[in-house]
Amino acid sequence: MTSGLRRAALLAAVALGGGTLPAGAQVLPSEPIALAGGHVTVSGDVTAAIGSDDTGFFNYTDYEHSALKLFRVDLSTSVTLNSHFTLLGEIRDENIDTLRAYAFYVRIRPWIDRGIDIQAGRVPPTFGAFARRVYATDNPLVGYPLAYQYLTSLRPDALPWSADELLRMRGRGWLSNFSIGNQEPENGVAVATAFRWDTGIQLHAASDKVDGTVAVTTGTLSNPRITDDNSAPQVAARVSARPIPGLVLGVSASRGPFVSSTAARGAVGDGHDRDFTQTAWGGDIEYSRGYYVLRAETIWSEWKLPALGAPVIDTPLQALSTYVEGRYKLRPGLYVAGRVDHLGFNDIVGSAGPQSWDAPVTRVEVGAGYSLLRNLLLKISVQRNTRDGGRVPSATLAAVQAVYWF
Amino acid sequence: MSSALIAQSPSAIRGLRAARNGAIRGRVDLRKVPTPSEPRPNVADLGAAVRALDISDRLRSVVYLESAPRGAFETVEPTHAVMDQRGERFVPHILAITTGTTVDFPNSDHIYHNVFSLSKTKRFDLGRYAAGHSVPVRFDRPGIVRVFCDIHSHMNAFILVFSHPFFSLTDNDGRFRIDNIPPGVYNVIAWNEGVQSDPRAVTIPDGGIAEEDFVLR
Numbered sequence: 001m002t003s004g005l006r007r008a009a010l011l012a013a014v015a016l017g018g019g020t021l022p023a024g025a026q027v028l029p030s031e032p033i034a035l036a037g038g039h040v041t042v043s044g045d046v047t048a049a050i051g052s053d054d055t056g057f058f059n060y061t062d063y064e065h066s067a068l069k070l071f072r073v074d075l076s077t078s079v080t081l082n083s084h085f086t087l088l089g090e091i092r093d094e095n096i097d098t099l100r101a102y103a104f105y106v107r108i109r110p111w112i113d114r115g116i117d118i119q120a121g122r123v124p125p126t127f128g129a130f131a132r133r134v135y136a137t138d139n140p141l142v143g144y145p146l147a148y149q150y151l152t153s154l155r156p157d158a159l160p161w162s163a164d165e166l167l168r169m170r171g172r173g174w175l176s177n178f179s180i181g182n183q184e185p186e187n188g189v190a191v192a193t194a195f196r197w198d199t200g201i202q203l204h205a206a207s208d209k210v211d212g213t214v215a216v217t218t219g220t221l222s223n224p225r226i227t228d229d230n231s232a233p234q235v236a237a238r239v240s241a242r243p244i245p246g247l248v249l250g251v252s253a254s255r256g257p258f259v260s261s262t263a264a265r266g267a268v269g270d271g272h273d274r275d276f277t278q279t280a281w282g283g284d285i286e287y288s289r290g291y292y293v294l295r296a297e298t299i300w301s302e303w304k305l306p307a308l309g310a311p312v313i314d315t316p317l318q319a320l321s322t323y324v325e326g327r328y329k330l331r332p333g334l335y336v337a338g339r340v341d342h343l344g345f346n347d348i349v350g351s352a353g354p355q356s357w358d359a360p361v362t363r364v365e366v367g368a369g370y371s372l373l374r375n376l377l378l379k380i381s382v383q384r385n386t387r388d389g390g391r392v393p394s395a396t397l398a399a400v401q402a403v404y405w406f
Numbered sequence: 407m408s409s410a411l412i413a414q415s416p417s418a419i420r421g422l423r424a425a426r427n428g429a430i431r432g433r434v435d436l437r438k439v440p441t442p443s444e445p446r447p448n449v450a451d452l453g454a455a456v457r458a459l460d461i462s463d464r465l466r467s468v469v470y471l472e473s474a475p476r477g478a479f480e481t482v483e484p485t486h487a488v489m490d491q492r493g494e495r496f497v498p499h500i501l502a503i504t505t506g507t508t509v510d511f512p513n514s515d516h517i518y519h520n521v522f523s524l525s526k527t528k529r530f531d532l533g534r535y536a537a538g539h540s541v542p543v544r545f546d547r548p549g550i551v552r553v554f555c556d557i558h559s560h561m562n563a564f565i566l567v568f569s570h571p572f573f574s575l576t577d578n579d580g581r582f583r584i585d586n587i588p589p590g591v592y593n594v595i596a597w598n599e600g601v602q603s604d605p606r607a608v609t610i611p612d613g614g615i616a617e618e619d620f621v622l623r
Contacts, residue, residue, distance in 0.1 A: 031560075034444045043446040078447035090449045103449050117453035124450045132450040204453040208516065213452045238452075245518050245536035288518065290533040332531040333524050374524055374554055405446075 029406040030375050038080075044406055045074040045136040051399025056392030057174035058361070058385040059143055060151060061195050063187045067144055068399040071095050074102070074136070083112050103197050115206035122226065123202045126215040126236040127252040129284040129297055131194040140293075140327040140337035141367045142381040142399040147299045147321035148194035150343055152358050154303060154317070155189065156223045157182040157260045159267050162309040163350040163357075166317075171359035171390020180308070181263030189222035191301045191319050191343070192280065198224035200233065213238045220256040220278045221301065229260040230273045246289050252282040258303055267306045278303050291329040298322040311350055317357050318346040333371040337381075340364050359389025377403040426613030430594060431583040434467040434576050438623040440599040442495070445560040463499040467580065467598035467622065468566055470502075470573035472605050475588045486510065489553070489563060491519045496553060496563035500599075505548055505569050512540035520556035527551050527567060566597070589613075596620035 032043040051068030054060065059067040072094050079087040090103040105121025125131040130148050133139060143149075151173030153166065159180035160166035169176040173188035200217030214237045219225035221234070234256025241249050259267075259276035268275075284297040303317045323341035330336060341363045347354040367381025379401040386394045442464060448455060485507050490497040492514040503509065511521045513535055521541070522531040527549030532541040534557070545551065548569040555561035566573070572592075574582040589612040593605035603620050610616050 031443045031562075032446050034441065038441060038444055041444045041447050076447040076449045078449070086454065088447055088449045090447075107454060109454055115453060119452070124452060126452070132452070202452065206453050211452065245516070246534060288534050290535070291531070293534075329531055329533065332522055332529045371524060374552075 028404070030373070031406060033406070040080075041078050043076050045072070045076075046404045047072045047074075047136045047401060049142055049399050049401040051142065052395075052397040054395065054397055056385065056387065056390060056395045057151070058363070058383075058387070058395055059149065059397065060174050060187070061144075061149055061190075061193075062151075063175055065094055067149060068142060068397060076103075084109050117204045119202040119204065120200070122197050122199045123215065123217070125192070125194075125197060125224075126202060126213050126217075126238050127221055127254045127280065128192055128238075128282045128299060129248075129250055129286070129295070131192065136403040136405055137377065140325070140335065140369060140379075141339055141365050141383075142379055142401045143339075143363065143365050143383050144194060145297065145321070145323045145325075145339065146341045146343040146361060146363055147191040147297075147319075147323070149190055150361060151188045151190060152222075152319065152345075153188045154222065154258075154358075155182070155186060156220075156229065156258055157263050158186070159259065159263050159305060159308070160313065163311045163313050163348045165309075166313060166348070166357055167350045167352075167355055170355070170357070171387055171393075173358065180267045181260070191299055191321055192221040192282075193224060196224040198234070199226050209242055211238075211240045217256070220258045221254050221280050222258060222278055222303075229262075230257045230264065231261060232257040232274045234278075246287055248284075248286040250282075250284040252284075253280065255279045259305070264306070267308060272306070276304050276306060293327045294325070296322070296324045313348055313357075315346070315348060317348070319358075320344050334368070336366070336368045338364075338366040356388070359387045361385060361387040375405050379403065426589075427586045428589050428610040428612065428614050428616065429583060429585045429587060430469075430592075430608055430610060430616045430618055431581070432469075432618040432620065434469060434580040434582065434596045434598065434620045434622060436465065436467070436580065436598060436622055440464045440623075442499075443560040443562055445558075463497070464599070465576075465578045465580065466498070466500055467576045467582075467596055467620075468500065468502050468573060469576065469582045469584065469594065469596045469620070470566075470568060471570070471584070471587070472593035472595050474570035474572050474592075475590065488512065489565070490514050491521070491555070491561070494555075494558050494561055496555075496561055498563070500564045500566070500575065502566045502568065502573050502575050503545060504571055505546055505567055506544070507567070508542045508544045509565065510540045510542050513537050518557060519561070521553060522556050523551050523553050525549070525551040528565075531556070564599070594618060596622055598622045 032041045049070045054066050074092050076090045086107040092102040093099045105119050105123045108118040153169035153173045153176040158178040160178045175185045176188045177185040198217035198219045202215040204213045216233045218228040236254035238252040257274050258278035261273050264272045280301040282299040286295045299321045301319045321343040325339040327337040344360040345356040345358045348357045363385050365383035369379045371377050382398045384396050487503050487509045513519050518534045520534045528551045545567045548567050551565040553563040574584045576582040587610045589610050591609050594608045596603040
C-alpha cells in the first residue's frame with residue numbers, strides 16, 4: 001500500500017467515526033445540511049475502498065487511480081435562488097489529490113408547474129443510465145461497468161499512424177502512445193466515462209411516464225471537457241419511459257467530434273476538426289420489485305479516425321459493451337449483488353491479418369453489502385477479469401469499501 | 407432513550423388505591439420547529455423534482471409517563487395503525503402506538519417506495535411495492551423506531567412504541583391530554599424529533615387534572 005493510500009485509509013477511518021473516535025456516530029450528520037431556511041443544501045459522500053493490486057489495470061480510471069483503491073470525498077450543494085433558478089455543484093477529491101469541480105451548473109425552470117428544465121454549465125451526462133447514479137449508494141458493487149470505466153487505447157489528442165500502431169496498444173489503454181499529435185504516453189479513454197462531466201446546455205422535459213433530454217456540449221462521451229478542443233459540439237439525446245411502476249426503459253444517442261484540433265491538424269492538416277467523430281447508441285432497462293433490482297445496459301460506440309499510413313485503418317473503430325446487474329436484499333441491511341459485463345471491439349486489418357483493435361475484456365463481479373447504519377454501508381466484492389491481450393490477460397481481484405453519506 | 411419507553415413500576419408511584427383516575431394535560435411549546443428533511447441535492451438529475459414542504463406534522467410531539475402504574479400492561483390491547491406514504495412523505499410523521507400494534511404501510515404514490523428500519527427495536531425491510539399495496543408490520547418491543555424509504559432518502563418518520571397506554575400525541579398547537587391515570591406521582595417526559603425533556607415529577611390528583619407545560623428545543 002502506498003503512503004498516499006495509507007493516509008487515505010486512516011482519514012477514511014476517522015471520517016467514518018470508526019475505531020477510537022468516541023461517539024463518532026453522534027457527531028456526523030445523517031441528513032443533508034440545510035442552511036438559509038432550506039435555500040442552501042449540502043450533502044456529502046465519503047467512500048474508501050481497499051482492494052487487490054490490479055497489475056492488469058482493469059479497474060484504473062486513469063494512469064494513477066484504481067476504482068478498487070480509492071478514497072473519495074464528494075460534496076454536493078444546491079442553492080435555490082428562487083422558484084426558477086437553482087445553482088448546483090459538486091466538488092470531488094480522490095486520494096487526497098486535487099480538489100475538482102465535478103459539476104457546476106444552473107438549473108432554470110421557466111414554468112414552475114411544468115416539468116421542463118434547462119441546465120447550463122458542467123451538466124450531468126445525458127447519455128445512458130449508469131453515469132447519473134449516485135455511485136456510493138446506488139452502485140451495489142465496488143467496481144464500475146466496463147463501458148464507463150475501462151480504458152481503451154484511444155486518445156483524443158493522439159492518433160495512430162497505421163493499423164499496426166493501433167494494434168500494438170491492444171490491452172494497454174492505461175498508458176497508450178501514438179506517433180501523431182501528443183506523443184507523450186497517457187491513458188486512453190473509456191467508451192462513456194463516468195468520471196468527468198461535460199460542459200454545455202441541456203433541455204429536459206418530463207411527464208409522468210416519459211422523460212426526454214437533449215444536450216449540446218463541448219466534449220464527447222469518451223472525452224467530456226470544460227473547454228472545446230475541436231471547435232465543434234456534441235449533440236446527445238435520451239428518452240426514457242416508465243410504463244409501469246418499477247420498470248424504466250431508456251434509449252440514448254450522441255454524436256460529436258472526438259479528435260482534438262491539434263491531433264487532426266497533425267494528421268490531415270487544417271479544416272478537418274469535425275470529421276473524426278464519436279457516435280454512440282445506448283439502451284438500458286431497469287426493473288425492480290420487492291427485494292430485487294435488475295438492470296441491463298448496452299452501448300455501441302463508433303470512432304472515425306483518419307486513414308494514414310499502411311496498413312491503413314480503413315474502417316471506423318467500434319466497441320460494444322453490455323452488462324447485466326442484479327441486487328437482492330436477503331434481510332434488512334444485507335444484500336447480495338452481481339454483474340456480468342463484456343466489452344468487445346471490431347476487427348481491423350493489420351500486417352498480421354484481422355484483429356480486434358483493442359483487447360476484448362469480460363468481467364464477472366459478485367459482492368455483498370451490509371448497512372451498519374442507514375447511511376454507513378460496507379461492501380465487499382470479488383471480480384474476475386479476462387482479456388484477450390495485454391500484459392496481464394486475466395486477474396481475480398477483491399475489494400472492500402466503506403460508504404458514508406449524509 | 408428506548409428504555410425510557412419501557413413502563414416500570416417504581417416505588418415513586420403512589421396512590422394506586424385511589425378510586426378515581428385523573429389526567430394530565432398541558433402544552434408542549436417548540437422554540438424551534440424541526441423542518442422536514444431536505445432531499446439531497448439532485449446534482450446528477452436531468453431536471454428538478456417538484457416537492458412541497460409541509461411542516462404541520464413537525465409541530466406534533468409526544469408526551470408520556472416514564473413510569474406507568476402497576477397493572478398498566480394488562481390493559482394494553484393490540485390494535486392497528488396506519489403510516490401512509492404520500493407525496494414522498496410518511497403520513498403521519500410521528501406515530502405513537504402500544505406494543506403488539508400492527509402498523510400498515512400503504513403506498514399512496516404512483517411511484518415505488520421501500521420502507522425499512524434498522525432500529526434495534528424493530529428491524530425490517532418491506533421491499534419495493536407500488537401504489538395500492540400495503541404491507542403490515544407488528545411491533546412487539548417498546549422503543550423508538552426510525553423509519554426510512556430506501557429509494558427516497560428524505561423520507562423519514564418515527565414510531566414510538568410504548569408498553570403502556572399512558573401517552574399522548576399533541577395537536578399542531580402542542581396541546582396534549584393523557585386520561586385514566588391512577589392518582590400518584592409520575593415522571594412525565596415530552597419528546598419531539600429525538601429531543602426530549604428531562605423527566606418531570608407530576609402529581610396526578612384523585613379524580614382531578616394536573617396541568618403541565620413543556621418547552622423543547
